Amino acid sequence: MRITLSINSEHSIELTHDQATSIMYELDDKPVLADFFAEAANHSASQMRCIVARKSCLPISMLEKLAHDSHCDVVREVAQNKTALKKFSADLLIDMMSRDFGIAFELADNLPLIEDVATRDCVINFMQESGDPEILVKIAKYHRRLTKQS
Numbered sequence: 034m035r036i037t038l039s040i041n042s043e044h045s046i047e048l049t050h051d052q053a054t055s056i057m058y059e060l061d062d063k064p065v066l067a068d069f070f071a072e073a074a075n076h077s078a079s080q081m082r083c084i085v086a087r088k089s090c091l092p093i094s095m096l097e098k099l100a101h102d103s104h105c106d107v108v109r110e111v112a113q114n115k116t117a118l119k120k121f122s123a124d125l126l127i128d129m130m131s132r133d134f135g136i137a138f139e140l141a142d143n144l145p146l147i148e149d150v151a152t153r154d155c156v157i158n159f160m161q162e163s164g165d166p167e168i169l170v171k172i173a174k175y176h177r178r179l180t181k182q183s
Contacts, residue, residue, distance in 0.1 A: 071095045079104040086110035105133040112139035118146035123155035141171035
C-alpha cells in the first residue's frame, strides 16, 4: 500500500513507512477520518494496523476485522478501543482472549467500557475460569470500584 501526501492535488510525495505511521498516529480520532482510517487498517504493516486499531471512530465492521488480525499486538489494541468494547459480543471478546490470553489483561483493565452487562459478565466468567492471579486481582478491583460507586 502506498501512502502519499498531497498539496492542492498538485504536488505529492510518497511517504516512507515511518513518516506514514507518524502522521497516522498524530491524526485526530474524528468521524470525518473514519473512511481514511478504515483504508489504512488494510495496510500490510502490523504497526500501522496497531495505530489504526486505537481509533474509536472506525466502523464496527473494520474493528471486527482487526479483532481477528493475525498479529496479537493489533488485537490487543482493539481490546482497548472503547467503540469495540461497547459493540462487540461476548463471543468475539472471548475468541480474542482464547487466541492470546494476554488480551485478557487488556480487557480486565477496560471492563467498565463493556456496557452490556451480560457481555461483561460472560467476559468476567471466562477470565475467572483461567484462575490467573493477576486477572483475578484486576476483576476484584473492578468490583470494588462498582461497590464504591453504589
